[in-house]
Amino acid sequence: MCTLHLNRRExxxxxxxxxxxxxxxxxxxxxxFADRKKNFTFAYISDAHIQHIGGAKxxxxxxxxxxxxxxxxxxxxxxxxFVVFGGDLAQLGKREELDHGAEMLDKLSYKVYSVMGxxxxxxxxxxYWSKLYGKQYYSWDHKGVHFxxxxxxxxxxxxxxxxxxxxxxxxxxxxxxxxxxxxPFMVGETQREWLKKDLAKIGKDTPVVVFSHxxxxxIYKGWNFWTEDAEDVQALLKPFTDVTVIYGHVHQVQYxxxxxxxxxxxxxxxxxxxxxxxxxxxxxxxxxxxVPMNRADPFFERDATGWQFIDISSGRxxxxxNLYNNQNRTVAFDSDKKQPIDKVFQPVNKRVPPxxxx
Amino acid sequence: MSVRLLLxxxxxxxxxxxxxxxxxxxxxxxxxxxxxxxxxxxxxxxxGRALWVSADLGSxxxxxxxxxxxxxxxxxxxxxxxxQQIGRVIVLGEMINWCLQQPLEGAPLELDDPDMVAIxxxxxxxxxxxxxxxxxx
Numbered sequence: 406m407c408t409l410h411l412n413r414r415e416x417x418x419x420x421x422x423x424x425x426x427x428x429x430x431x432x433x434x435x436x437x438f439a440d441r442k443k444n445f446t447f448a449y450i451s452d453a454h455i456q457h458i459g460g461a462k463x464x465x466x467x468x469x470x471x472x473x474x475x476x477x478x479x480x481x482x483x484x485x486x487f488v489v490f491g492g493d494l495a496q497l498g499k500r501e502e503l504d505h506g507a508e509m510l511d512k513l514s515y516k517v518y519s520v521m522g523x524x525x526x527x528x529x530x531x532x533y534w535s536k537l538y539g540k541q542y543y544s545w546d547h548k549g550v551h552f553x554x555x556x557x558x559x560x561x562x563x564x565x566x567x568x569x570x571x572x573x574x575x576x577x578x579x580x581x582x583x584x585x586x587x588x589p590f591m592v593g594e595t596q597r598e599w600l601k602k603d604l605a606k607i608g609k610d611t612p613v614v615v616f617s618h619x620x621x622x623x624i625y626k627g628w629n630f631w632t633e634d635a636e637d638v639q640a641l642l643k644p645f646t647d648v649t650v651i652y653g654h655v656h657q658v659q660y661x662x663x664x665x666x667x668x669x670x671x672x673x674x675x676x677x678x679x680x681x682x683x684x685x686x687x688x689x690x691x692x693x694x695x696v697p698m699n700r701a702d703p704f705f706e707r708d709a710t711g712w713q714f715i716d717i718s719s720g721r722x723x724x725x726x727n728l729y730n731n732q733n734r735t736v737a738f739d740s741d742k743k744q745p746i747d748k749v750f751q752p753v754n755k756r757v758p759p760x761x762x763x
Numbered sequence: 764m765s766v767r768l769l770l771x772x773x774x775x776x777x778x779x780x781x782x783x784x785x786x787x788x789x790x791x792x793x794x795x796x797x798x799x800x801x802x803x804x805x806x807x808x809x810x811g812r813a814l815w816v817s818a819d820l821g822s823x824x825x826x827x828x829x830x831x832x833x834x835x836x837x838x839x840x841x842x843x844x845x846x847q848q849i850g851r852v853i854v855l856g857e858m859i860n861w862c863l864q865q866p867l868e869g870a871p872l873e874l875d876d877p878d879m880v881a882i883x884x885x886x887x888x889x890x891x892x893x894x895x896x897x898x899x900x
Contacts, residue, residue: 454829456823456824456825457824458823458824464823464824464825465823466825466866581816581828582828582829582832583828583832583833584816627833628832676829676830676866677830678830678832679832679835679836681835683835684832684833684835684889685889685890685892685893686833686891686892687833700836701836702848703830703861703862703865703866704848706865762836763838
């Protein structure tokens with residue numbers, strides 16, 4: 406059973422809309438400022454993995470996830486200022502997949518900012534994605550917040566350009582999460598130089614929000630819950646007082662605090678992933694701060710998938726995870742502890758059995 | 764001679780096989796045997812891994828590994844267990860068949876099908892070192 410989080414009511418229009426969306430996966434984000442008039446929200450949808458079967462056929466399960474997230478996001482009241490799509494629109498980077506996914510995203514009645522995922526990139530190195538969504542890294546300002554989007558799924562040149570006999574094989578090798586032939590993600594020197602120049606234009610007290618597909622931190626290399634040059638990117642962000650990084654890729658709830666930087670993951674609309682600690686043969690570094698989401702129930706097709714509504718206050722974000730078959734989660738910056746915390750489950754005595762992963 | 768002793772002697776004799784001059788005891792095996800048997804198992808594990816990442820196991824191109832990287836979150840050590848969604852105690856193979864039919868939109872396998880055995884060999888191998896926990900949810 407899913408229950409509606411009380412403070413989501415104000416975002417949802419009317420009783421019928423409430424009933425329709427009571428079990429949807431969306432992440433909601435609000436940026437809140439001391440002056441409430443400055444607060445605003447945006448929605449975050451990620452990891453749709455639209456998968457082409459052949460002809461006009463696509464995997465129904467993943468289609469339904471994205472269709473539902475789009476429909477629910479369109480019902481939000483008050484309306485979010487924009488929507489971010491966090492990457493992996495496609496499963497194998499095919500035009501059919503990107504076109505089919507883009508057609509579904511086009512139904513959003515808001516401006517959409519897109520992030521590159523590895524499943525969008527490694528067939529044609531982002532060429533067709535760029536035709537649909539433009540630049541692979543860029544920044545913009547909105548109501549006093551500096552937003553940055555990075556392509557964090559690049560890797561070593563030799564792996565990208567010399568190792569594989571075909572583009573299709575390169576895509577397949579990177580698409581397998583647990584494939585030992587894969588290669589660690591990185592932002593790379595070109596983008597880090599660009600980021601340095603971009604950040605030089607703003608004051609150190611300007612709230613900064615970075616969108617990337619991979620975590621700009623190191624959690625588990627075996628599944629690329631990892632960015633190889635994470636420390637270099639963090640060093641560029643460190644001088645700023647309010648920094649938040651929001652990332653996809655991991656298909657699960659994660660949050661962390663490193664120096665001034667808060668990290669939040671977002672859910673997938675397609676399927677959930679196990680926490681790395683569930684793999685008995687490897688060590689992971691899941692942030693200690695993270696209270697895991699509930700173990701997924703496979704008998705509910707949309708369980709442990711979702712979308713987010715994000716509320717920005719004091720330049721910090723509150724992420725509302727809209728989960729379809731689970732109680733919604735709210736992870737917000739705690740200004741006393743100076744780190745994100747779960748509003749319900751953070752104290753050890755509040756945790757529930759489904760949050761134990763093994 | 765008691766009947767019991769006679770029986771023991773007959774049983775002991777039946778365990779000795781004489782080939783030429785060599786007497787082979789049934790429970791004796793060599794390092795080479797151990798290597799060969801492990802190799803037989805690992806060959807099946809590798810076949811299971813190939814099936815795990817295969818787009819052809821079901822009908823829609825979805826592979827087991829998409830949701831279960833390194834077979835994580837499959838918990839072979841907990842089976843047989845009460846699968847609460849099905850309402851009875853089942854073996855792991857029945858849950859694998861559920862996945863083949865639902866997310867993979869494919870056909871179930873016989874529980875002793877070599878592909879089913881290979882999938883279970885791989886899943887168990889990825890879970891090596893974890894304590895048995897039958898019935899655990």
